[in-house]
Amino acid sequence: xxxxxxxxxxxxxxxxxxxxxxxxxxxxxxxxxxxxxxxxxxxxxxxxxxxxxxxxxxxxxxxxxxxxxxxxxxxxxxxxxxxxxxxxxxxxxxxxxxxxxxxxxxxxxxxxxxxxxxxxxxxxxxxxxxxxxxxxxxxxxxxxxxxxxxxxxxxxxxxxxxxxxxxxxxxxxxxxxxxxxxxxxxxxxxxxxxxxxxxxxxxxxxxxxxxxxxxxxxxxxxxxxxxxxxxxxxxxxxxxxxxxxxxxxxxxxxxxxxxxxxxxxxxxxxxxxxxxxxxxxxxxxxxxxxxxxxxxxxxxxxxxxxxxxxxxxxxxxxxx
Amino acid sequence: xxxxxxxxxxxxxxxxxxxxxxxxxxxxxxxxxxxxxxxxxxxxxxxxxxxxxxxxxxxxxxxxxxxxxxxxxxxxxxxxxxxxxxxxxxxxxxxxxxxxxxxxxxxxxxxxxxxxxxxxxxxxxxxxxxxxxxxxxxxxxxxxxxxxxxxxxxxxxxxxxxxxxxxxxxxxxxxxxxxxxxxxxxxxxxxxxxxxxxxxxxxxxxxxxxxxxxxxxxxxxxxxxxxxxxxxxxxxxxxxxxxxxxxxxxxxxxxxxxxxxxxxxxxxxxxxxxxxxxxxxxxxxxxxxxxxxxxxxxxxxxxxxxxxxx
Numbered sequence: 001x002x003x004x005x006x007x008x009x010x011x012x013x014x015x016x017x018x019x020x021x022x023x024x025x026x027x028x029x030x031x032x033x034x035x036x037x038x039x040x041x042x043x044x045x046x047x048x049x050x051x052x053x054x055x056x057x058x059x060x061x062x063x064x065x066x067x068x069x070x071x072x073x074x075x076x077x078x079x080x081x082x083x084x085x086x087x088x089x090x091x092x093x094x095x096x097x098x099x100x101x102x103x104x105x106x107x108x109x110x111x112x113x114x115x116x117x118x119x120x121x122x123x124x125x126x127x128x129x130x131x132x133x134x135x136x137x138x139x140x141x142x143x144x145x146x147x148x149x150x151x152x153x154x155x156x157x158x159x160x161x162x163x164x165x166x167x168x169x170x171x172x173x174x175x176x177x178x179x180x181x182x183x184x185x186x187x188x189x190x191x192x193x194x195x196x197x198x199x200x201x202x203x204x205x206x207x208x209x210x211x212x213x214x215x216x217x218x219x220x221x222x223x224x225x226x227x228x229x230x231x232x233x234x235x236x237x238x239x240x241x242x243x244x245x246x247x248x249x250x251x252x253x254x255x256x257x258x259x260x261x262x263x264x265x266x267x268x269x270x271x272x273x274x275x276x277x278x279x280x281x282x283x284x285x286x287x288x289x290x291x292x293x294x295x296x297x298x299x300x301x302x303x304x305x306x307x308x309x310x311x312x313x314x315x316x317x318x319x320x
Numbered sequence: 321x322x323x324x325x326x327x328x329x330x331x332x333x334x335x336x337x338x339x340x341x342x343x344x345x346x347x348x349x350x351x352x353x354x355x356x357x358x359x360x361x362x363x364x365x366x367x368x369x370x371x372x373x374x375x376x377x378x379x380x381x382x383x384x385x386x387x388x389x390x391x392x393x394x395x396x397x398x399x400x401x402x403x404x405x406x407x408x409x410x411x412x413x414x415x416x417x418x419x420x421x422x423x424x425x426x427x428x429x430x431x432x433x434x435x436x437x438x439x440x441x442x443x444x445x446x447x448x449x450x451x452x453x454x455x456x457x458x459x460x461x462x463x464x465x466x467x468x469x470x471x472x473x474x475x476x477x478x479x480x481x482x483x484x485x486x487x488x489x490x491x492x493x494x495x496x497x498x499x500x501x502x503x504x505x506x507x508x509x510x511x512x513x514x515x516x517x518x519x520x521x522x523x524x525x526x527x528x529x530x531x532x533x534x535x536x537x538x539x540x541x542x543x544x545x546x547x548x549x550x551x552x553x554x555x556x557x558x559x560x561x562x563x564x565x566x567x568x569x570x571x572x573x574x575x576x577x578x579x580x581x582x583x584x585x586x587x588x589x590x591x592x593x594x595x596x597x598x599x600x601x602x603x604x605x606x607x608x609x610x611x612x613x614x615x616x617x618x619x620x621x622x623x624x625x626x627x628x629x630x
Contacts, residue, residue: 024552024586039555039589046585047552164545164567168512175550176513178584291556292547 003258007272011056014279018052019044021283023291046179054174054182055282056275058237059247061188063274064195064267065233066248067255068226071206071263073127076256077139079248080116080234084145088119089231089238090170091153098160105184105239112235119149120227172244172297174282184240188233192271195229199264202226206261242297244278246304251277253311277303353474359441359452367476368429372412374444375434378453379404380612381468382432384484385477391426393418393437396570398604400614416440423447430474434467435611455611457542460526461492468613484613491620496532498627503560503591504536507601509546510578511567516546517553524606526616527563531623536560551586562592563623564600570607599626 020026024043031040066079073083080086092115096108103111123145130141157166195202204212205222212219237243255269278296281303285294351366372391373379382389383401391410403409410426413419415436423431424447431444434453444450453470456463465485472481499505507518507527519540520528528535536559541547554562566578578600582593592598602622609615 022552023550024556042585042589043552043555047550161570165512168514173514173548175548176515176581178551178586180584291553292541292549295548 004268004272007269007276011272011276011279014276014283015052015056018055018279018283019048021286022048022051023286023293047177050179050182051174051177051282052279054177054185054241055278057185057189058241058244059275059278060271061185061192061233061274062237062244062247063251063270063277064192065230067252067263067266067270068195068202068230069248070252071202072223072226072230073124073138074206074208075135075138076253077135077249078142079246079252080120080230081146081243081245082139082249083123083142084119084149085116085123085231085234086170086238086243087146087149087153089113089116089235090166090243091115091119091149092235093169093239094153094157094162094166097162097165098156109184109187109232109235109239112239113232116231116235117227119145120231124223124227168242169238170243170297171295172242172300173293173295174241175293175295177241182240184236188236191229191233195226196264196267198222198225199267203261203263206263242295244281244297244300246300246308247274247277250304250307250311355451355470355474357451357470358438358454358456359445362445362449362451364449364451364474365429366474368449368474370426370428371430371432372410372423372426372428372448373432374412374415374418374437374440375432375453376401376415376609377455377611377615378432378434378467378471380609380614381471382475384613385468385471385475385480387471387475387477390428391422396604396608398602398609398615401609418444420444420447457523457525458521460611461530464611464613464616467611484617488613488617488620491617491624492530492532495620495624495627496530498624499532499534502627503534503597505533505561505563506536506554506557506559506592507563507565508549508554508582509565509567510581513577513581515549515551515554515581517549518546522546523610524565526610526619527623531620533561533563533623551584555586555589558590558592560591560595560597561627562587562590562598564598565603565606566600567603567607569603597626599623 024039024047026040026043026048031044069078069080069083070076089112092112093108095115096103096111123142126141126145127138130137132138153166157163201217201222204215204217205219205226209219251270251274255266255273259265259269281299282296285296285299288294352363353366355362355364371389373382373389374393376395379389379392379401389409391412392404393414394411395415397404410422412422412426418437418440420443423444428448431448431450432453433441433444433450435455438452438454441450441452453467455467468481468485472478505527507524508515509518517537517540518524519537519542520535522540522542523544527533536557564578564582568577587593602618605615605619
């Protein structure tokens with residue numbers, strides 16, 4: 001408990017750093033004694049706070065979604081981007097853009113959620129048909145499925161001159177976040193809370209179908225419940241800020257090393273570390289090329305793959 | 321090794337030899353012009369009859385010079401080139417992907433590539449004489465001048481070409497006098513809700529270089545997709561003029577998307593926004609036909625009109 005508070009303190013510090021860094025001029029002294037013509041307060045309210053809140057929400061939600069997926073598939077290598085979920089959500093977004101470009105963001109999110117659900121359900125269905133001789137088969141199946149779905153998406157995006165837009169959705173990027181443009185992410189906060197409330201059941205489901213059923217759990221409905229949460233979270237994040245690779249893979253694995261597989265205990269850790277990692281990567285993206293930005297998707301790809309390699313090499317027995 | 325295995329190779333050599341001879345005789349034609357372009361030197365027949373234009377800027381210029389082309393790619397044409405959308409003009413693929421079968425069957429006398437189609441030069445050059453008229457972003461006016469005069473020479477329309485160029489240069493000289501005292505400007509392209517800025521030397525650098533708008537920021541990257549920026553960046557830069565290219569319009573999606581991206585509390589604080597000095601550039605002229613004589617004239621006129629009002 002004490003170490004969790006410590007981690008929380010670190011995230012709070014990161015939040016403050018995130019509030020103070022950006023292209024615009026913002027100084028603490030100006031905030032404390034406002035003068036005419038100074039825009040610090042406005043920048044803080046319109047740009048910095050929304051961006052930081054968006055980072056925390058998206059980071060928490062994506063990490064929790066990763067944990068959920070790993071529970072449901074009983075596999076440590078699965079997360080929304082290795083199970084076709086992200087690709088399906090992107091396909092959904094493309095379909096909306098082609099047929100109803102003026103649809104409000106919430107509608108776009110619902111359509112993307114529908115696609116994400118269908119894609120993830122298809123993934124789970126395939127898993128039941130394929131003989132799983134190795135733990136690596138599961139993410140491989142997911143990556144292949146994702147590859148097929150994104151090939152379809154890319155084809156239509158190419159045909160309709162939407163490649164650049166597709167790229168804008170799939171690369172995580174918070175540079176467009178301003179007041180009034182991220183609020184949808186609060187949906188993910190509600191979903192994260194829901195996941196926490198159902199944590200015990202999800203833990204049981206994570207122990208396997210037979211085991212969970214023996215303990216009197218309606219396995220099917222709890223799996224569907226987890227699936228809906230994962231799909232909605234993924235769709236919301238893709239629609240508002242794009243995708244962040246590796247996040248849902250690394251954070252739950254680190255949390256599991258620290259506190260084990262009890263989801264109710266692991267979930268706060270996952271949420272805090274997810275927010276922290278996203279904050280670090282986004283601040284780095286804002287600093288390395290100041291006053292311009294490197295999208296967080298790129299930074300996360302670099303940091304994430306390095307961390308993932310470390311995890312693989314150090315904790316091989318645990319992961320497998 | 322049996323004879324049959326070797327046979328195809330010999331046959332191929334024979335065919336290649338015959339083809340080479342064929343090209344040599346074509347090359348020796350008396351009326352041919354030797355054209356120097358960005359991919360090398362090509363021998364082009366004077367006043368070629370059947371022309372395929374894969375470059376919209378060149379199509380624009382040819383259209384302005386009154387030259388008819390036979391085939392064009394399937395593309396979104398600006399209004400002044402709308403007629404090329406009709407079936408009267410043979411469709412020979414897209415800007416990025418020529419339909420080689422169709423090109424071959426058309427037996428063109430000349431193929432023009434440039435910009436997006438420039439990468440297909442080598443393949444098209446095998447079919448017919450091909451010239452690459454890509455505009456060099458580091459020397460926009462220089463290459464536009466060269467291209468317009470070149471097309472004038474090939475199609476014997478030198479007088480028209482010179483007249484058009486002279487008019488454009490006068491417009492630009494006038495414009496430069498106005499922009500020099502108008503204040504600093506920033507060019508932003510929006511796509512899919514994101515913004516990128518382009519400065520001098522970039523693909524839209526002509527705004528500063530030739531049209532004389534004083535850049536609001538120095539040192540923007542000149543990469544093809546510009547420099548990703550935020551609303552905070554625009555507020556900090558605080559340009560007197562904001563020039564906007566809405567890319568989503570070019571691909572026919574989300575009209576007014578640029579406005580939605582820019583209309584926020586931070587950009588509203590800039591001098592450009594407060595004084596109403598935001599110019600939504602014609603995205604087709606800048607994004608698709610940039611480098612064509614009509615497009616350039618229209619761009620110069622649009623900015624001159626906007627700046628003159630103040």
